[in-house]
Amino acid sequence: MMWRVVGALLTGLMLSGCVSETIAPAPETAMTARDKQLLANKPYPNVKPSGQYARHIVEYPTNKKPGTVVVDTPNKYLYYVEGNGKAIRYGVTVGEESLAFRGQAKVGRKTEWPSWTPTPEIHQRIAGLPSYVAPGPHNPMGARALYLYQGNQDTLFRIHGTNQPEYIGQAISSGCIRMLNEDVIDLYSRVPVGAEVVVL
Secondary structure: OHHHHHHHHHHHHHHHOOOOEEEOOOOHHHOOHHHHHHHHOOOOOOOOOOHHHOOEEEEOOOOOOOOOEEEEOOOOEEEEEEEOOEEEEEEOEEEOHHHOOOEEEEEEEEEEOOOEOOOHHHHHHOOOOOOOEOOOOOOOOOOEEEEEEEOOEEEEEEEEOOOOHHHOOOEEEOOOEEOOHHHHHHHHHHOOOOOEEEEO
């Protein structure tokens, strides 16, 4: 009788997904020598999200093809669909409710260590911003940027790194999806131009 109870409990845990997640820090294989040099001298706290917002391999049944990126805005997750019911799940910072992008897009282009030119709308919202920020770990765009397009039109939303890792798991950005620099380097290495992105 005891074995049946134990078996039922284990089955329940498996179905609930409690044993279907594996913490898997981003591998360094995607990092270049430049990445390692710049991140070794980053001007922000070395904060890493713990628990649910750390990078995980998870069970993720979906009809989306492998290589699709799904952003779960309410739960502050980004999934990279691997297929066979699995995905890599990253914790992210998402846009404030009134600024968030929703819908389907494609990765229109990608950039390593992008510069940042705040839009007029961002200047209106946040006083005192520079007109241009050069690439580097001090840059709010971080180590990589994936630019989201609908057709040939740039949506002005991006998936990019961050110089504020302490905000992973929150909704504070100007609409873009922010990731740990180590995580966005990993994602960038997996996602080609033209990949489908779904933002829920």
